[in-house]
Amino acid sequence: MKHLIGCLLVGCVAFICSVNAQDNNQLIIFLQHGRSISEDFKRNALPGIQQYAQREKLEVKILDAREGAPEEVAFTPAIVFQNKIGHSLFQGRYRKIGQLEKFVADAKKAHTAEKADFQENTVVWNYGRATLAAPMKVMPLTGKVPSNFNQDDFTQKAYESLAAGMDYFKMGKDGDFSGPVRQFHMEFYPEKSKEGALLIQMKLFSQFDPNNPVFVSDIPSGGDWGDVDMVFKKAGNRLEKMLLAQISNWDNGDGFDSLSEKIPMKSWKDLGMVAKGPVKENELTSLSK
Incomplete structure (x- = not known):
């Protein structure tokens, strides 16, 4: 009986940890409240993104970039997908929800770090x-x-x-x-x-x-x-x-507001946004003891 209870406890802990790891999917949105493109984003893009996030069980966090942002966030609106793999910056038109959906689907499989290649002229x-x-x-x-x-x-x-x-x-x-x-x-x-x-x-x-x-x-x-x-x-x-x-064009979602160079550079750890990896098997064992 004790052995059965112990097995059940291990199973429950493994299930809870697995759920927590899966629930780590987040959309982190950096804005500069009061600036024109951020305000358009809140009016015309954010409601649709929140509905999509609710369907996909994604947690949405909105941060004011002027209080500090990671190096890869240089303009707003900036949408970052975070999961157990890492952080991926959305490169697309913020009014095109279909582009965001495809981005999230790809980012769930592999962390994307886009780097622009320099071209002549x-x-x-x-x-x-x-x-x-x-x-x-x-x-x-x-x-x-x-x-x-x-x-x-x-x-x-x-x-x-x-x-x-x-x-x-x-x-x-x-x-x-x-x-x-x-x-x-x-x-x-x-x-x-x-x-x-x-x-x-x-x-x-x-x-x-x-x-x-x-x-x-x-x-x-x-x-x-x-x-x-x-x-x-x-x-x-x-x-x-x-x-x-x-x-400044918000009609098609190309517009953006640049971050000032005076805005503090903060790491994901500083922002409390460190990606949490999946729970390892030995961690599950130690939790059950």
Whole structure:
């Protein structure tokens, strides 16, 4: 009888510990209350996320990032999934609940730590604790192409002029991606008209949707073919302004608020958010004694 009771106790302890380990799934949300994107998140995204979390039995914790945040949290809203494996930062549009659901499903299986790879001809802006990067792509010249035209020289000078025309972004180099990175992709379509003008159409893409641009120029940037440098500078400045507008765009969920560099850097342990691993077999045995 004593042996039976002992076995039952071990089984109960194992079950309780197993449940506790499974219940460690959490969504940790960092906000900056009062700032525009965080307020939009609370109005238009948080209710749906809370409903989803309730269905999936995920605990939701909301923290004010201004009181301190881990290194990987550089902007808000930031959604982090925590389980016994570790922490995973959601990289997606906060208004797209389907993207969040897929992220959580993947993060449950394996801890994800996304690292952006540096690409050539990428302009970079360090915005508070966040890094914004915009890989640029200049398409081949179309239209009335001169007979002595050198595409490689034209393209290289175009990249230099585009970066020189920007107010905040500068041409980056490998190693600039030291922290969290938010990316947009810039495309430029130069054309030489029959009248001798250089016209540049532009597209801007979010990293979260490479197929549908968030901006397409209705009217090209343009100027005289003899002043290629200035035409590309104007185009670079114009598309930079469109990118900056996306930072405040809450309609599609691309928008975010950067964390100030003055905000204290706190570890997950400091925040009381250390991931608890599964209970080991020898721990179950010791608990039953």
